[in-house]
Amino acid sequence: MGLITRVFSDSSYSGIRIVVTTVKGIIMIPIITNLLGADSYGIWSTLLAFVVLFSTTGSVHLDGALIRFSTNQNKEQTYSDILIITLILASSISSLVFILGIVFEPNTLFNGSNNINSNFELTIVTALLIFSEIIYRVNVNFPRALGEVKLYELIRSGRAILEIIFVSIIFIYGRN
Structure with a gap:
């Protein structure tokens, strides 16, 4: 397959994926x-x-490092090394958010909104x-x-579709 054909493909x-993500919003x-x-939309x-801010900052762009350093001969070793570092960082950042959520009650952020069942539940969900x-x-x-861009885009599109389905089911049946 030629370069031009591959780029267009x-x-x-x-x-x-961009269309699916836009439709999701x-x-x-x-x-x-x-x-x-x-008020629930604000929450x-x-x-x-918070999730985007902490996950973007906390991941220190290791996904970019994976792409940059995977040109080595041993791509699986690079992946496993970066995954271990990521697990450590993700655990640390999630623990930090959990501790901050316990110390600073989320209700203070939302002006005592009645839609929050439990500060503890909100903190756990955010950390997870x-x-x-x-x-x-x-x-x-x-x-x-x-170099499998199609698989990458299919995974991201699939996630957006699953988010639409599961969040819709949760909100329609749970109403909370």
């Missing part, structure tokens, strides 16, 4: 605001902002989301490091 998969906002209200947005996001970033970039 990979770009089409990237385009599909368009679908999720009305679901959250209509079923739970604007949702704040929670995701941060941990899983850091691990996800390294694992999803392994196919990309191997």
